[in-house]
Each structure stands twice: as C-alpha cells, then as structure tokens.
Amino acid sequence: MAHELNFLLVNVVNGLVYGSFLLLTSLGLSLVFGLGRVVNFAHGAFYALGGYVLISAMRLGFGYWLALAVVPLLLTGLGLSLEAGLIRRLRTRPEVDTLLATFGLSAMLVGGIEFLWGTGTTIVKPPLGFDGIVQLLSNDYPFYRFVAAGLSLSIAACLLAIVQWTPLGLRMRAVADDAEMAEAIGVDRVGLLGQVFGYAAGLAGFAGALGAPIFAVYPEMGLSILIDSFLVVVLGGLGSLKGSTIGALVVAVTKSIGGAYLADWSTALLFLIVASVLVVRPTGIFATGRTA
Amino acid sequence: MTLALAEIGRTASVRRSQVIAAILCAIAVAAVAAVPWVAKSFTVTLLTEAFVFAIWAMSLNLLSGHVGLLSFGHAAGFGLGGYAAGYFAREVTADLLASLLFAEAVVFVVAALAGAVATRLSGVAFSIVSLCIAQVLYQVAIAWRAVTEGMDGLLGVPLPRLLGVTIRNGAPFYWLVAGLMIATLGGLAVLLKSPFGATLRAIRITEVRAASIGIDVRLHKWLAFVISWMLAGVAGALMVFLKAGTTPMSLHWTESGNVLIMTILGGLGTVVGPMIGAVCFVFLRDFLTSAFAVWQFVFGLIFVILVIAFPSGLAGLPAQLRKLSWRSWS
Numbered sequence: 001m002a003h004e005l006n007f008l009l010v011n012v013v014n015g016l017v018y019g020s021f022l023l024l025t026s027l028g029l030s031l032v033f034g035l036g037r038v039v040n041f042a043h044g045a046f047y048a049l050g051g052y053v054l055i056s057a058m059r060l061g062f063g064y065w066l067a068l069a070v071v072p073l074l075l076t077g078l079g080l081s082l083e084a085g086l087i088r089r090l091r092t093r094p095e096v097d098t099l100l101a102t103f104g105l106s107a108m109l110v111g112g113i114e115f116l117w118g119t120g121t122t123i124v125k126p127p128l129g130f131d132g133i134v135q136l137l138s139n140d141y142p143f144y145r146f147v148a149a150g151l152s153l154s155i156a157a158c159l160l161a162i163v164q165w166t167p168l169g170l171r172m173r174a175v176a177d178d179a180e181m182a183e184a185i186g187v188d189r190v191g192l193l194g195q196v197f198g199y200a201a202g203l204a205g206f207a208g209a210l211g212a213p214i215f216a217v218y219p220e221m222g223l224s225i226l227i228d229s230f231l232v233v234v235l236g237g238l239g240s241l242k243g244s245t246i247g248a249l250v251v252a253v254t255k256s257i258g259g260a261y262l263a264d265w266s267t268a269l270l271f272l273i274v275a276s277v278l279v280v281r282p283t284g285i286f287a288t289g290r291t292a
Numbered sequence: 293m294t295l296a297l298a299e300i301g302r303t304a305s306v307r308r309s310q311v312i313a314a315i316l317c318a319i320a321v322a323a324v325a326a327v328p329w330v331a332k333s334f335t336v337t338l339l340t341e342a343f344v345f346a347i348w349a350m351s352l353n354l355l356s357g358h359v360g361l362l363s364f365g366h367a368a369g370f371g372l373g374g375y376a377a378g379y380f381a382r383e384v385t386a387d388l389l390a391s392l393l394f395a396e397a398v399v400f401v402v403a404a405l406a407g408a409v410a411t412r413l414s415g416v417a418f419s420i421v422s423l424c425i426a427q428v429l430y431q432v433a434i435a436w437r438a439v440t441e442g443m444d445g446l447l448g449v450p451l452p453r454l455l456g457v458t459i460r461n462g463a464p465f466y467w468l469v470a471g472l473m474i475a476t477l478g479g480l481a482v483l484l485k486s487p488f489g490a491t492l493r494a495i496r497i498t499e500v501r502a503a504s505i506g507i508d509v510r511l512h513k514w515l516a517f518v519i520s521w522m523l524a525g526v527a528g529a530l531m532v533f534l535k536a537g538t539t540p541m542s543l544h545w546t547e548s549g550n551v552l553i554m555t556i557l558g559g560l561g562t563v564v565g566p567m568i569g570a571v572c573f574v575f576l577r578d579f580l581t582s583a584f585a586v587w588q589f590v591f592g593l594i595f596v597i598l599v600i601a602f603p604s605g606l607a608g609l610p611a612q613l614r615k616l617s618w619r620s621w622s
Contacts, residue, residue: 039416089600095416096362097599100556103364103549104595111589223545227427230420238417264435271428275409278421 044226079201373525
C-alpha cells in the first residue's frame, strides 16, 4: 500500500515537473495565437532547437548555465527573423496559410537539426552541484528536476505578470481583445506580433534547453511537446492564458499518471478527455466569446 | 433573332468542348492503361504508389479543399484502413472485396465517432484536433500489440484475390489501382457537381450563412468527414496490399503532412489537382531521396514556397500565369 502510494506520488511529481515545461511552450503558443491568429506548428522545432543549441554551446566550452542563457537569445533572434521573413508576409492571407507555412518550417527545422546534429539521442548531464538526489517520502528523486521546475514556473509567473501589469502586456491584451480597435488607438500590432513571436520562440528554446538534462535531446522531441501543447491550448481555449495554465497542469499530470498505469495507452486517454471537453464546450474551457 | 443565333452558337461550342473533353479523357485513360507495356517495371511500381496516393489526396481534398476543414491528421483513415484490411487479409481471407469491406466497416465506425467530435469544430481548432486523432491512432497501433504487432508492424500480408484470381504485383495490381483511381476521380467529379457538392461549397464559403439558409452544417461536415476517411481507407488498404504489410509509421504525422503537400501541390479545391500533385510528389521524392540526404528539409522548403508563391497549386498555375501577364508581381 505504502509502495503504491509512493509510486503515485512520484508520478504526480513527474507530471508537475513536465507540466512546468509544458506551461512555457503552451503560453508561447497561446500568446502568438491570441495576438496574431497564428498557429505556430514550428513551436516544437524551436523547443528542440533549444536543446541542440545548448549542446553546441557546451561543446564550445560554455558552462551549463551560461549556455542556458545563450539559448533564448539565439532563439529569440531566430524567431524574430522568421516572423519578419515569413509569417508577416502571410498576415493578410487566410489563417490556414500560416498553419501550412509553419508546418513546412517545422519540417525544415527538424530536417536541419538532423543534418547538423544527426538523428541520435543526446543525454545532457545536470550541472555540477545540482546533480544530487533528494528524498521524497523515502524515494530517491533527482534534485535538478525541482530546480528546473522551479525555474520554469517562476519564468511563467513573470510572463503572466508582464502580460497583466506592464504597458507591453496591456498592448498585448488590447490586440488580443480587439485587434482593429487596438490599432485604431495607436498600437503597432504588426510590430507587437513580431516581438511576441520572437519571445515565444526564445521561451520554447529555453524550455528545451532547461529540460535537456531531464528529457534528453533528440530531433523529434519538439513534436511530442507540440502535440501536448496543442491539447493544452485547445483544452484551455485558444488564446486564453488562464486556460493554458490550468490545461498544462491537467494534461501533464494526466499523462504522467496515465503513463504509469496504462503505458502506451495514456495518450489515447488524454485525447478522450480533451474530446469530451470539446463536446461540451467546443471553444475550450476558458475561451471568451471574442477570442474564440 | 441574334439572341437565338448566339444561343445556338453557344450550345454548339459547349457541345464541341464536351466532345473535346471526352476525347481527351479517353486518351488519358488509354495512356494510363498502356503504361505497363511501355514503361519499366520500376516506373509501374512507382506509378501504382502514386495512384494510391492520388486516391488518398482526393479524399483529403474533399474534406479540406471543398468543405474547408483542413485536416492535419489525414493519415488516420489511411493507416486505419490499411491495418484493418491487412489484418483481415492475413487472418481471415485474402479476398480483396471482403478485405475492403471489412476495412471500410472499421473505418466507418471510427470515422463516425471521431467525426462527431471533430466536426463540432472549424478552422484551426479542427486542424489541431484532427492531428490529435491521428496521433492517438498512431499510439494505439504501437500499444495494441495483440493485433497490430506494435512497432514491428503487420507483416506478411498475402496478395489479394479478386473472384478467386490472385492479383500479382506489377501490371495486374497497377490496373486495379489505376481503375479505382479513375473511378474515384469520376465519382468525386459527379459528387461535387451534385446538390450535395454545392452544399459543401456553401459551407466552405461561410458556415453561418449556410446554416441560415437551412443547411444542416454539422450533418454535412460529418458526412464529408466520414466519406473522406472511407476513401482514405480504400487507399490505405491498397497500399498495404502493394507493400505486403504496414507499420505504425503509416499513421505518423509526417504521412499526414505528405498527403497535405500532395493536395496543396496539385491545388486544394480543384478536381484533378490532387492526382497531379500525388504523381509529382512520388516522382519528386524518388528523385530527391536519391539525390539529397535531407529529404525532410527539402520537403519543408517546398511546402513554404508553395504556400507563399503558389497558393492555388499546380492546377491553378495556368490561371496564375495568365494573371501574371496582366499584372506584375505585387
């Protein structure tokens, strides 16, 4: 019995750790959608690229933490230039065109990763001083997971605070609420979307790098988290940050517990949950009328 | 008087263009049928694959091009039909009609359920949910080892038999696939000309107005979804017979991407576009994978260029070029 309980506890904690990463990617996805109606299929590729940039930076002799700081800078730059070169051109086209373009972009990035870094799986060691074990109700649990989860949760909290309490966030919320009205009162909507797209890419890359010592690095790593993030934002309501936050928690914990007891069937279970939510509320749990 | 003359002139020209179209169709069908006699056996195999993909791309086009529900998980019906037909052929009987019937029944049941959920949505949400549905089937194909044999895949599917005659690979199977492809093309052309087709187009243009003139939007989206999956199931079953087996990769998202690129390459919302796209795709991939190591990158690049520069696909290219001569690049 105690053993059973321990098993459950470890899986709930694992789920919460994964959820903190899922939160970072989902918030980015949700923000970009809310602002520009852009569904970014390449978001997962940014996540994967984060892990690979970390590996390369460490091979160049950077320490883990320094490499971790370099990743979001590079990825933000990449995101900004891709938005300016590609996404912005499709702004006046139907929504699905950006979906298709980012889908192609995702294939290009993953293909590029396989070309530059190979198709294998790379394991990244946790940084020195953080590679220990802590006791979790008589279970050994890697200390780094707590550190990483804490870090990503605080960054997510900062992000939510920025959206809620800063002038930048105010503009973002204005555009998400009513883009035309926001433009009419002088918000540079195009520039803002470009900025947010870049930050979201940086955030996804950061999540990929931070998670590297936990989930390992491989070319397809972006896809699984992308699909989970899609589930999160559909569940929570496209464009709703509150929905994404709760959705990330639900998806990650369900996946972790389901994975422990149902093995490969857990994804099917997750989809059934999302499907039943959509049957009751087709726009997701927290979608507001206007952003739906 | 002049009006009547103009009317006569127009009917005559309509009749003439119909005759020309009929002759062109007959020539095309004859050319397709003659391929095994003139082409190398490798080309015949490649073309067989292309025509299977053509059926699949046409099924996607029905849903995405004509109803406007862009599916990112169209590998679902294809892979599912393949597994069902392959399993039935291996475990029960290799009779083609029986296997197809069984596959269609399975695809119908799953499509009816998945469609009931997915067609509640439109636009981007539909795309995402369709991707999720396909990923679930992919996971099930890996997990349900008793039936699917997991990651190893369902292997050793026998050659199909039609009315007691075994259809061997090469020319006989090519003719079967080509016949089914042409029948699908014709069937869809008729379907899209019918009131049902007009209803689907109305839904694509605007769901709200379609609903306000009394169209049951949900029902028609669901019908299109189920028909589309069942056609994809036929293609999937044929592919399993062609390859003598299937793996979970047939349900993978990259396959959904492949069929999407074929359809867009040919032209979403056209009739012959998906077939042109599928044939181009198969030969291009064959050429590129032997020429380049990184097919995926090139694949993505083609995708991006198509979306930016040629949104109406190959079938829309003549019209686009005509427009170009009037207007310079904007």
